[in-house]
Every structure is written in structure tokens, then in C-alpha cells.
Amino acid sequence: MTALEFNRIAITLDKVTKVYRSGIGLHRSGAAKVIALNEVDLAVRSGEIFGLVGESGSGKTTIGRLIVRLETPSAGTIAVNDVPIAQMRGGVLKDFRRRTQMIFQDPYQSLNPYLSVLDTVAEPLTIHKRPAPVTTRVKVIQTLEMVGLSPATEFLSSYPHQLSGGQRQRVAIARAMVLDPEVVVADEPTSMLDASISVQIYQILANIQRRKHMTLLFITHSLAAAHYLCDRIAVIYRGHIVETGPAKSIISAPCHPYTQALIDALPKYGHAWAEKRFNTLRAHERTVTNTNGCPFFARCSRADENLCEARRPELCEIEDQHDAACFFAEEFKPGKSL
Amino acid sequence: MALLTVDNLSVTYGTPRGLLRAVDQVSFVLNKGQSLGLVGESGSGKSTIGTAIMGLLPKNAKISSGRIEYNRLDLVTTTAENLRKVRWKKIAMIFQAAMNALNPIQRVGDQIAEAIRFHEPEKPNTAVHDRVTELFALVGMNPRRRNDYPHQYSGGMRQRAVIAMALACRPEVIIADEPTTALDVIVQDQILATIKTLQQELGIGILFISHDISVVADVCHHIGVMYAGQMVELGTREEVFNAPAHPYTQSLMAAHITLFGDHQPEPIPGQGPDMVAAASGCRFCERCACAGDACSIEAPQWRALSSTHKILCCRG
Amino acid sequence: MNTTLTNVSETCEPAPVPTKARPYWVEAFSEGWSLFIKNPVGFIGLSLLAMFGLMALGSFIPPLVDPMYHPMTGVDPVIAHATGPSWRHWLGTDFIGRDLFSQLLAGARIAFLVGISSAFMSIFLGTFIGMLAGYFGGFMDTALMRAADMVMVMPTLLVVLILAALFGHLNIWTIVLMIALFRWPGVSRVIRAQTMTLKHRPFIDAARIAGASHARIVLRHILPNVLPLALLYMTFRVTSAIIIEAALAFLGFGDPGTVSWGMMLQWVWKTGHMFQSPNWLLPPGICISLITLSFYMIGRAMDEILDPRLRRENG
Numbered sequence: 001m002t003a004l005e006f007n008r009i010a011i012t013l014d015k016v017t018k019v020y021r022s023g024i025g026l027h028r029s030g031a032a033k034v035i036a037l038n039e040v041d042l043a044v045r046s047g048e049i050f051g052l053v054g055e056s057g058s059g060k061t062t063i064g065r066l067i068v069r070l071e072t073p074s075a076g077t078i079a080v081n082d083v084p085i086a087q088m089r090g091g092v093l094k095d096f097r098r099r100t101q102m103i104f105q106d107p108y109q110s111l112n113p114y115l116s117v118l119d120t121v122a123e124p125l126t127i128h129k130r131p132a133p134v135t136t137r138v139k140v141i142q143t144l145e146m147v148g149l150s151p152a153t154e155f156l157s158s159y160p161h162q163l164s165g166g167q168r169q170r171v172a173i174a175r176a177m178v179l180d181p182e183v184v185v186a187d188e189p190t191s192m193l194d195a196s197i198s199v200q201i202y203q204i205l206a207n208i209q210r211r212k213h214m215t216l217l218f219i220t221h222s223l224a225a226a227h228y229l230c231d232r233i234a235v236i237y238r239g240h241i242v243e244t245g246p247a248k249s250i251i252s253a254p255c256h257p258y259t260q261a262l263i264d265a266l267p268k269y270g271h272a273w274a275e276k277r278f279n280t281l282r283a284h285e286r287t288v289t290n291t292n293g294c295p296f297f298a299r300c301s302r303a304d305e306n307l308c309e310a311r312r313p314e315l316c317e318i319e320d321q322h323d324a325a326c327f328f329a330e331e332f333k334p335g336k337s338l
Numbered sequence: 339m340a341l342l343t344v345d346n347l348s349v350t351y352g353t354p355r356g357l358l359r360a361v362d363q364v365s366f367v368l369n370k371g372q373s374l375g376l377v378g379e380s381g382s383g384k385s386t387i388g389t390a391i392m393g394l395l396p397k398n399a400k401i402s403s404g405r406i407e408y409n410r411l412d413l414v415t416t417t418a419e420n421l422r423k424v425r426w427k428k429i430a431m432i433f434q435a436a437m438n439a440l441n442p443i444q445r446v447g448d449q450i451a452e453a454i455r456f457h458e459p460e461k462p463n464t465a466v467h468d469r470v471t472e473l474f475a476l477v478g479m480n481p482r483r484r485n486d487y488p489h490q491y492s493g494g495m496r497q498r499a500v501i502a503m504a505l506a507c508r509p510e511v512i513i514a515d516e517p518t519t520a521l522d523v524i525v526q527d528q529i530l531a532t533i534k535t536l537q538q539e540l541g542i543g544i545l546f547i548s549h550d551i552s553v554v555a556d557v558c559h560h561i562g563v564m565y566a567g568q569m570v571e572l573g574t575r576e577e578v579f580n581a582p583a584h585p586y587t588q589s590l591m592a593a594h595i596t597l598f599g600d601h602q603p604e605p606i607p608g609q610g611p612d613m614v615a616a617a618s619g620c621r622f623c624e625r626c627a628c629a630g631d632a633c634s635i636e637a638p639q640w641r642a643l644s645s646t647h648k649i650l651c652c653r654g
Numbered sequence: 655m656n657t658t659l660t661n662v663s664e665t666c667e668p669a670p671v672p673t674k675a676r677p678y679w680v681e682a683f684s685e686g687w688s689l690f691i692k693n694p695v696g697f698i699g700l701s702l703l704a705m706f707g708l709m710a711l712g713s714f715i716p717p718l719v720d721p722m723y724h725p726m727t728g729v730d731p732v733i734a735h736a737t738g739p740s741w742r743h744w745l746g747t748d749f750i751g752r753d754l755f756s757q758l759l760a761g762a763r764i765a766f767l768v769g770i771s772s773a774f775m776s777i778f779l780g781t782f783i784g785m786l787a788g789y790f791g792g793f794m795d796t797a798l799m800r801a802a803d804m805v806m807v808m809p810t811l812l813v814v815l816i817l818a819a820l821f822g823h824l825n826i827w828t829i830v831l832m833i834a835l836f837r838w839p840g841v842s843r844v845i846r847a848q849t850m851t852l853k854h855r856p857f858i859d860a861a862r863i864a865g866a867s868h869a870r871i872v873l874r875h876i877l878p879n880v881l882p883l884a885l886l887y888m889t890f891r892v893t894s895a896i897i898i899e900a901a902l903a904f905l906g907f908g909d910p911g912t913v914s915w916g917m918m919l920q921w922v923w924k925t926g927h928m929f930q931s932p933n934w935l936l937p938p939g940i941c942i943s944l945i946t947l948s949f950y951m952i953g954r955a956m957d958e959i960l961d962p963r964l965r966r967e968n969g
Contacts, residue, residue, distance in 0.1 A: 070862065100863075111860075123866070124864040195593045264527070
């Protein structure tokens with residue numbers, strides 16, 4: 001992969017905000033508003049595996065859904081390969097769909113129980129009319145082999161209810177890969193699977209990504225999984241990106257208090273890291289009156305009450321390629337990496 | 339002192355295809371003030387053990403053999419009257435989907451009070467009120483939140499409320515079935531710290547069931563590894579975590595993705611065995627890296643590696 | 655990343671599916687069937703229905719035996735008035751000497767015809783309307799559901815009676831069509847609710863991301879998943895269709911060219927034999943009650959089977 005290719009930006013999020021309102025119809029004024037994403041900036045490079053790490057409710061799934069155009073942002077722009085996607089319609093949108101795919105979290109719900117494996121994996125080919133029908137079967141077989149369902153011919157007439165969770169997820173991956181997409185979003189692809197199966201799925205994704213050089217956005221709640229699979233990681237907290245950077249750098253030298261708290265919280269029996277290193281969490285949460293400040297202010301032990309509650313820190317570069325959204329990131333930058 | 343002794347427990351489920359042996363001759367001892375972790379993947383039978391002890395097995399499941407001894411009482415064969423005195427009084431359970439254990443239309447404080455009154459009906463109201471305050475403090479919650487409803491609580495707080503309810507009856511044993519699986523990692527850390535503190539302060543025996551071996555190693559003094567309904571390794575956490583002896587435990591450790599190890603995660607090839615078909619030989623032999631010819635024919639035996647550490651294996 | 659490039663063969667799934675592949679609906683059907691047969695309500699309902707089915711099939715036999723047994727035109731050359739049961743006529747004859755038993759069998763045939771075809775039509779209509787309303791939501795949903803409300807509150811029987819009075823006697827197929835046109839709202843509501851749950855399922859999102867058009871999603875993904883529910887509701891529609899047809903015929907607005915149980919009741923009433931000929935009055939009345947009961951029982955049994963599965967699917 002040339003440096004030029006690597007530096008090309010595949011996915012850009014520019015001040016993307018997504019607001020959900022509950023309540024329907026005429027009662028909009030009384031509806032509850034949830035700000036799922038708050039002015040998110042993100043740049044994913046072409047051909048890399050990018051990890052988006054956050055807890056449930058952080059907005060990471062929303063970002064994934066916005067990128068594949070299942071939903072549109074309330075504000076801001078999303079561009080894939082430099083083309084804004086929010087206004088796409090018709091043929092342009094269909095072409096975009098051919099090149100952008102998603103793998104879902106729940107393998108028990110992401111396959112239509114009434115369709116066989118062949119029907120499921122062939123459907124994208126049929127929709128986009130490529131290739132000619134006689135070679136659709138061949139392409140499906142090739143893709144099933146690629147995800148390790150072998151011999152593929154044995155699986156073609158199977159139905160989801162006959163397959164295990166790991167097998168179903170492989171079918172879902174095959175469905176996503178059959179059109180040779182350029183961008184793939186994997187939304188917590190292993191959270192419903194056992195640990196031993198998860199490793200297989202990660203290896204499949206890594207293999208395919210390496211062979212096809214596609215851009216893979218890997219959404220997860222596990223920092224360890226992101227570190228294992230990804231080149232770069234972004235950490236998201238309550239709709240804000242708080243830190244981005246190379247995977248190794250984020251783990252060995254995290255700069256944002258939330259990332260540090262995440263690492264502190266991981267069970268680490270028997271390892272040298274067993275003593276808490278950062279201690280960035282307060283014992284009790286503060287009550288926050290102003291919501292325009294830093295999203296982590298309520299739980300942060302080193303926040304300045306005047307500064308952090310009033311203003312929201314922007315993502316700024318701390319080290320080479322490593323950004324954090326904290327006023328004190330430079331000050332508390334870990335001296336030595338572990 | 340042994341609080342709970344499980345001896346050769348077997349649980350079977352009736353399915354259209356035949357009898358499924360969800361738990362097959364599992365034995366372990368839970369001592370006072372100690373915690374034992376049951377680790378396994380889905381289908382290993384670890385949750386079934388918990389529900390069997392609590393008498394919460396579904397209609398098509400039954401304990402086909404074995405003893406569950408608590409306080410010299412065999413919970414499998416004893417009378418319903420005795421069971422009522424033990425279950426949910428001396429042995430309590432915390433479930434995974436804690437959110438579903440709470441009544442959404444009743445205040446949390448009232449639900450805990452109800453649990454207290456259920457076990458101590460003669461207690462006066464002021465004493466109940468004080469006990470609720472005490473329980474809230476024990477689990478690290480602000481007692482002023484007692485009048486809130488469950489939907490006003492965060493996930494972690496709801497889990498704490500459920501722990502408080504389990505503590506209401508002053509149990510000696512708590513069975514925790516994946517109590518932190520649905521929680522994010524920071525809250526998990528806090529809940530685990532609470533559980534560890536409670537155990538030390540109150541001397542409760544904890545049976546901790548989880549699929550996450552690092553969580554179990556963090557919380558429990560002893561670890562039992564479950565595979566396909568059988569316990570394949572049992573030992574102290576130092577022994578099992580640092581020096582796993584059974585091939586399945588080794589594979590499980592190898593497959594675990596963690597920030598702190600220096601190994602490359604390895605998947606476990608193959609699939610779990612058919613739990614309905616009659617098994618001869620070791621259930622793990624098809625996937626085992628060091629399987630011998632005898633492994634598929636002979637039943638594996640318990641082999642002691644130390645006074646506290648043993649594995650179920652055909653090979654020595 | 656920290657993954658090493660492994661050989662694909664290392665991540666292979668070595669074991670192909672153990673059992674022979676059966677489509678999901680076959681699997682679900684056979685599972686449902688074994689539960690259905692064990693359910694006493696379903697078993698009785700199905701047995702009754704089988705009995706009526708045999709009657710309907712058997713309705714072709716009497717005219718072949720002897721033309722006098724034809725339900726409509728067959729007249730006994732010897733008897734020209736209502737008689738009681740005899741060996742010649744197992745249930746007796748009507749006021750002009752036609753065999754009552756063959757009329758009863760013919761009535762079974764008409765009941766099935768009317769019941770099933772109008773139920774089928776109303777389910778067809780109701781399913782599509784329900785799917786469209788549930789899937790697209792918004793204005794289409796509101797418009798269709800308001801239309802459903804309006805149709806639903808109309809008293810079917812009354813309206814059909816008025817139309818019949820205006821146009822004179824109605825052809826049986828017109829009756830079937832009208833029943834279908836008035837009875838679709840019930841099933842459309844249920845299908846709409848089911849569709850609304852389904853459209854948020856990941857496999858629908860996956861189809862959308864694959865580039866599927868709305869038509870494809872509705873027909874290929876939503877329809878198979880709502881069909882079991884639609885078929886369940888069909889059993890309930892059949893009962894109401896049969897009753898409406900019987901009522902129309904009894905009141906004199908049925909198709910005079912067809913012999914249905916309602917028509918038999920009309921004849922026994924109009925010719926003043928209601929209290930004189932219980933052999934004429936009772937059999938059609940009992941049959942109407944029993945056939946509706948059988949469909950109802952089948953529907954109830956199916957409901958019990960489908961419900962846990964619906965719950966499981968949604969859980």
C-alpha cells in the first residue's frame with residue numbers, strides 16, 4: 001500500500017450532530033430530545049481498520065448507521081470518498097450502497113429466517129445485477145469460502161436456524177463482502193458470540209481487509225478488541241469523540257481521562273498493570289448544571305470547575321497523530337509508555 | 339467451613355430430540371467467606387447449575403442425580419417446607435438482566451422494603467426503613483434515591499438495587515449469574531469492587547458465574563472451568579489462571595483478547611459437542627490439541643495436580 | 655493492528671450442517687403441526703372440519719346415484735311434499751320432494767367455497783394494506799388506517815342486505831366479494847403491527863443497505879414473516895363469512911341458484927315447515943354452528959402455537 005493511498009481519507013464526519021426526538025406527531029414541543037452525537041469530527045483513512053470504542057449509548061452505533069446512510073444527520077456533513085452522502089437519491093444512492101456495507105451485531109436477527117444461505121448472500125448481487133445469473137452461484141461460493149464456510153456447496157441450501165451463531169455471522173460477513181465494497185462498517189460483530197468464536201471472526205475480517213484493501217470501521221465496546229484488530233482508534237463518550245490516534249499509542253499512552261478510566265477499569269488480575277495507574281474517576285459524580293462544558297466533567301477527578309464546566313474542549317493534537325479533547329491532556333500525558 | 343456442597347450434580351432437559359445433559363456430574367464446595375467462579379462459554383451448563391441450586395429450573399428440566407447440600411440439608415430431596423426456609427433466605431441469586439428483576443411501577447426503596455418484610459414479617463416499619471438505608475449504603479448507593487423508580491436509575495444502579503434486594507434477607511450464599519455482563523466496563527469495575535467488599539465485610543460465600551475469565555479471576559478465590567456440562571478444571575485462581583492444566587482452559591485463556599497479555603489470541607477450532615447424543619470419552623477430544631487415541635473412548639478421570647488443583651482428563 | 659495474517663484454512667468451519675436442509679417454513683410448519691395435533695382443541699376442530707370436508711366432497715355423489723337426489727333440481731317422482739327421514743331419503747324431503755341429505759352435503763360445499771374464498775380475498779387485501787401501512791408509515795399509514803376504521807364500523811350484514819335489496823338477488827360470487835371488501839380491516843391492523851415490529855429488525859436494515867427497493871423488502875422480507883399471522887387470521891375470517899352468507903340466504907337475499915344451509919333454512923321458514931319438520935330445520939342449523947365452531951377451534955389452537963413463536967421472534 002503506497003503512502004499516498006494510505007493518506008487518502010475514505011470517510012469524513014464534519015461537525016455531525018444527530019438528535020432523536022421521542023414522541024410523535026403534533027406533540028413535538030413536549031417530546032424528549034436525545035442528542036446522540038454532538039458535533040462529531042472524524043476522519044478514517046482509506047484502507048485502514050479504524051476502531052470506534054465506546055460504551056452503550058455513546059453514539060458509536062449511530063455513527064455507523066449514518067455512514068451507511070440508514071439515517072441522515074441532523075446537522076453537519078458526512079462524506080465517503082469525498083462525496084457527501086446525506087442528499088443522495090436514486091441511482092447515485094444505489095451505487096453508494098454497492099460500495100458501502102454493514103455487518104450487524106446480532107447474527108440471530110440479521111438474517112431473514114425464510115431465506116437460504118444462497119439466497120441471502122446472492123441478494124446483493126441480484127439487486128445490483130452483477131454478474132450474470134449463471135455466475136452468481138459461483139461468486140457466492142467463492143465468498144463463502146473466503147469467510148471459511150467450507151465446503152461452500154454444503155452450506156448453500158442451509159437455513160439460518162440450522163447454523164450456529166458463528167456460522168451465521170460468517171454468512172452475514174459474506175453477504176457484506178460479496179459486492180467487493182470499499183467501505184465496511186462492522187457494528188459490534190462479536191458481542192453476541194463466545195470468546196473463542198470471536199477470535200475467528202476477527203481473523204476473518206482482518207484477512208479479508210488485507211486482501212481487498214477495503215476501509216473497515218470496527219465499532220466495539222472493547223478496547224482490547226480494538227487494540228487487537230485496528231490500526232487507529234477513536235474513543236467516543238456520550239456523543240463526543242474524546243480521543244483518536246494509533247491503536248498502540250492510545251493504549252500505551254492514553255491522554256484523555258475517560259480513556260484512562262477505561263483502561264483502569266479493565267480486570268487485570270495477575271498482570272503488572274494491576275495497580276490503578278491513572279485514577280481519573282471521581283468517587284461520586286458531580287451534579288452538572290451547564291451542559292455546554294466537557295461531557296466527562298461530572299466524573300472527572302482532575303477537572304477544573306471553572307474551565308471544564310463552562311467550555312467544551314476541542315480535539316487537539318497531543319502527539320504525532322494522537323488527538324485528545326481535554327484541556328489538561330498535555331499536563332497529564334503519561335511520561336513513560338508501558 | 340463448607341457452606342454449600344454440590345456433589346455429582348446432573349441436570350437434564352427434555353427436548354424433542356431427546357434428553358439433553360446440561361450438567362453432568364459436577365461437584366464443588368463453596369466455603370464461608372470465599373468465592374468460587376464458574377467460567378464457561380454458552381452451553382457449558384454454568385447458568386444451569388445456578389438455577390438448579392435456586393430451584394428455578396424450567397418445567398422441562400430436572401435434577402437427574404446428585405446432591406446439593408446446604409447446612410446438612412440436601413436441597414434436592416428435602417421437603418418443600420425446608421426449601422422455603424433456605425432458598426431466598428439463606429441462598430440468594432443475582433441475575434444478569436437485573437433490570438427485569440425490578441418492578442417498573444414501584445419505587446426502588448419500597449421494593450427492597452418488601453423483600454425485607456417478606457423474610458421478616460414481624461419487623462416494625464421503622465426498623466425496615468433503617469434496614470433499607472443500611473442496604474443502600476452497603477451497596478454504595480445514596481439512600482436519598484430510595485423513592486425513585488427503576489427507570490430513573492442507571493444500569494449500574496439498578497444492578498446495585500438488585501444486589502441490595504438479595505442482601506435483604508442476610509443470605510450466607512449469593513449466586514451471581516453474569517451480574518456485570520450487560521454493564522459497561524467502568525460500571526462493571528465498580529460493581530465488582532462492591533461485590534468484593536461485601537464479601538469481605540459480611541463473609542458471604544459467592545458463586546460467581548461468568549463467561550469472562552478475567553472478571554472471574556479478578557473476583558474469585560477459586561475457579562471452576564465448565565465445558566459441555568462438565569467441570570474440567572478446578573483450582574485456586576492462581577493455579578487456574580497462571581498455570582492452566584486442562585487443554586480447554588488453556589485454549590480458553592489463549593482465545594481471550596486482552597490488553598495485558600503478550601500472546602496472540604488463538605481461536606478454538608471445531609464446535610461444541612452434541613449435548614443430546616450419548617457421549618463416550620472426553621467431550622473436548624475432537625477439539626483438543628493433545629488428544630490421544632484413548633480420549634474418544636475412555637471416560638476422563640479427575641487427576642489431582644495439588645491439594646487444591648485438579649483436572650478432568652484422560653491423559654495423566 | 656496486532657493480528658497476524660493467518661491462513662484462511664485455519665479459520666475454517668470444518669463441520670457442515672448435520673441435518674438435511676429444510677426451508678424454514680417447512681421446519682416451522684412440521685413443528686407447529688405436531689403441537690397442533692396434540693392440542694385437544696385443535697384436534698377436535700380439525701376432525702370436525704375433516705368431516706365437513708368429506709361432506710363437501712361427497713356432495714357430488716348423490717346426483718350420480720340417481721338424478722332425483724340432485725339438491726336443486728332433483729325431485730322425487732313419487733314424493734312431492736315434505737317428509738321425514740326414510741331409507742330412501744336419509745333426512746327426508748323438502749316441500750317439493752327434493753332430498754334433504756344431498757342438500758346438506760351441497761351446503762357444505764357452498765360453505766367451504768364462500769368461507770374460504772372470501773376469507774382468502776380479505777386476507778389478501780388486508781395483508782397488503784397492513785404491510786403498506788406499517789412499512790411506509792406517515793401519511794399512507796394514517797390514510798389507510800382511517801379507511802380501515804371506516805370500513806370496520808360499517809355493519810357488514812346491513813350494508814350487504816341493502817345492496818341486495820337494491821339489486822335484487824345477488825350472485826354467490828358477488829356476495830363473496832362484498833364480504834371480502836368489508837372484512838379486511840381486522841387483519842390489516844394485526845399485519846400492520848407485525849410489520850412495524852419487523853421493519854426495525856437488522857435483516858431489514860441489511861436488505862436496505864444491500865440496495866433493495868421498498869417493493870423487494872416488502873415482498874421478499876416482510877411478507878414471508880407476516881404470512882403465518884395472516885393465515886391464522888384467515889381461519890377467523892372464514893367463520894364470519896359463512897355466517898354472513900347464511901344470514902343473507904336465510905333472509906332471502908342469497909343466490910337462489912345455490913343450495914346453501916342458509917337457503918335451506920329460508921325454505922323451511924318460508925314454506926311454513928319450521929315447527930313441523932325438525933329433520934329439515936335442525937341439520938342445517940347444527941351444521942352452521944359446528945362448522946364455525948370447528949374453524950374457531952382451529953384458529954384458537956393455531957393462536958396458541960403461533961403466539962409463543964411470535965413472542966420468541968420478537969424477544
